[in-house]
Amino acid sequence: MSHHKCFYCEQSTKQTQREVDHYIDVAEDPTRAFSWENLYLSCWECNHQKQPHRAISATCCVDPCAPDAQPSAHLMFEKELIRAREGSAQGLATIKKYKLDRKDLDHKRLKQLQLFNEALVRIKDAQIADGRKDMNENEKAVLRGFCQPDFPFSLMFKVHLEQHRL
Template identity: 35%
Template sequence: MRHLVRTNKPRILEEKDVIWTQKFIESGKDRPTNGSSTYAHTEVKKALSDISFQKCFYSEVKFANLSEAQVDHYIEVTEDKTKTFEWNNLFLSHKDSNQGKKPNRIIPNSEILNPFIDSDEEIEKHLFFDDDENIRFLSEKGRKTIEKYRLDKTIFNELRRQKLKEYRKVLESILVSIESNPDKNGMSEVDKNALRIFSQTDSPFSYMFKLILKRNNLKL
């Protein structure tokens, strides 16, 4: 999870959210039946994806395409139907984070991290990764965030490990180059940039790599 900044409401919501909300409430249904053409409209997904650099808001899994992403309601439809199409209530989630997410009656939003409210520095007070890059918690708020969004699910751990292998391969290559070249005095800017890529906000699991670089005194 990284801090995110909400952009302007997409055109489709500017034009339709009030009408959609009214029709949905009048329908008496528990959930909208046409989500893919309303709150999960391609315009909405694209706008949400741009906010997070094509990543899940919670797990930082990078989407190959938007068909892998699901639009999540931060305040659930069952809690407040008036927020079903509200721009600030729509988040982009990996299906394995969204499906099976703990409802607010079990883990309230007020007790978890929010990428639009909490800074990277605040998130760092609650979440960290062990040597195998399994996500861990430093506080009750961190624990509940992991539990609510299933951030410790096997698929996420495995995807993080795969990315970690890429990082270690790059780092090993740099260290071998330094060791084999007596005239080379530490890492060059090219070396540092090769590592910086992993912690850039548009990279998958960038928060994890930010912490790895910091832990190894490589705050670049």
């Protein structure tokens, strides 16, 4: 479902320690301890550093698996830094509960953003060389590739592409 990415922070779990997180804590609802719908793939950091239910309830956060979840309605990015969109309480709770503003994530998001910016510079250079103002379909596809579900931090790129009107 998550394309080997942590459900919460969207980093790839291929090279990190992956765990199974109980979305609703077992202490909160033991009947859901073995419920498939309550088991989310998580990186070690999100699973072990998250705030317990008594501090911030998961029900106050963006549920990445809810069929009607719209994370980009609650979360946005200023470059690599995650923010709650327009002060969304759900966005703020999500960032705080899973510590999505931690330094290691900022660093990993920045590295992916640099790849995106390098691709953008190559496209701009080609446009100048060809005397074009608009991107061609291949160039748009390259940038849209960053927000495909299997790409790390695809939500951040979805938000950035919306800013570039792509």
